[in-house]
Amino acid sequence: MTDFFSNSVYFGAVISLFAYFLGDSIKRKTKIALINPLLISVVITILFLTTLKIPYSSYQSVTRFLHNLLTPVTVCLAVPLYEKLQLLRKDFVAIISGIISGIISSGVCVLFVALIFHLSHTEYVTLLPKSITTAIGVGLSEKLSGIPSITAPVIVITGVSGNILAPFVFKILKIKEPVARGVALGTSAHAIGTSKAFEYGEIEGAMSSLSIVVSGIMTVIIAPVFACFI
Amino acid sequence: MKYLIQFSIILLLSFIGELLSFFIPLPIPASIYGLFLMFILLCTKVLKLSHVKEASDFLIEIMPVMFIPVTVGIMDSYTTLTSILPEILIVSILGTCVVMGVSAIITQIILKRKRSKKQ
Structure with a gap:
């Protein structure tokens, strides 16, 4: 199973994006400044990766597409x-x-x-x-x-x-x-x-x-x- | 097709930024060259706002999720992070108050001076 999760093309991004969405809705409902959607997403993602024993390098390679948008979005600023x-x-x-x-x-x-x-x-x-x-x-x-x-x-x-x-x-x-x-x-x-x-x-x-x-x-x-x- | 063209323009500017960052030996990220280029093109009206507006609004809206992959990287640099945690907390909490205070005071003083001159 670990092999499957490590090689899955979408698993990492799905977890990260849903966790972000979850964090964002918690933030909207509670309005607590300490709750940051990005931090929540990162914590949940790390929990998943460590329990399923997925190395960061495999996660990194499948979420590269998100990271690669950093330059274009900065240009858009x-x-x-x-x-x-x-x-x-x-x-x-x-x-x-x-x-x-x-x-x-x-x-x-x-x-x-x-x-x-x-x-x-x-x-x-x-x-x-x-x-x-x-x-x-x-x-x-x-x-x-x-x-x-x-x-x-x-x-x-x-x-x-x-x-x-x-x-x-x-x-x-x-x-x-x-x-x-x-x-x-x-x-x-x-x-x-x-x-x-x-x-x-x-x-x-x-x-x-x-x-x-x-x-x-x-x-x-x-x-x-x-x-x-x- | 509108989005495709807008996105292509943004990617083209990013690519030119990459080229500049490769050839110019300064510690400036590709994105900043691209930002400057886009800004100049907008100011000189070579590029109209309508050429990039929707795609760039969308990208800026979803910007925080692009920070997730690199931030999850703390998994691997965890030991370095914990070894300098007190320093990090001082810099981010106290440092932020100092930065905020200084820039607020300076801005306010200059604004007030400008206004009293006008009166």
Whole structure:
């Protein structure tokens, strides 16, 4: 039986997609930020793979088609960026400065932790893309010779923390500008933060989704510089 | 056929991105070259929004499921993950507050300055 499951072309994808769907409906019903459909899907998939003794390499080869869509979907991010260009133009300096300062502070935080805990270069560059969307972060981690399969869950944990902690951060720092809230959420917590931004309002949501793309691109430029430090 | 053409355009741009990433010796993923290219083509109106809109909306909507295969990879890099778990938690939880705080403050200060200048 293990042979059958290991060689099945569709089993891995069926489990992953249904588990994602399950996670998504639980999230919609309970509205708990800690429940993330991606994390639920990953946990359920791993449970299935380990109980049925299917090696990751066979799962990986049959779900390659999903992974291979990462580049096209990132290319597609140009579409919302283009559609929101007017918003970006309006407060260009403020938005770009907010995003760049966020990216640099993200790099500094990772560098700091890496120096204190004596992380290796590989571990350090694996953590560098933590704040950007997985679509870009995984590619960046690969290019910097990090470990993409660790970068991916770190990005999800970052997004979930940003989503949960945003109200406290905004309250303590007295952030009331919708544009500032949106930029901060998109820059620090990518798509998972953006769902929080949309709870605040339309402007927050639009700013946040714009910031995901811009900060992703900027990080690709800035992170290699940080990568030289360790 | 509309979807097929849209999807073909997106794949073509991804392929050109791959080519650029192969020939340009910078640590920039193929997808970013493709993104830039698509953005420039849209801005210069060489490509109309209607040439890519539906297929790209669909792909962006289902984007999270594309992250599943690579994330399941923790199965194999589990030991590395657990060995740096405290670092990961600090970076993702505290680090995220710092990043969010800094970018929110900077954006807000510049916005306020711009508005007070106008008045």
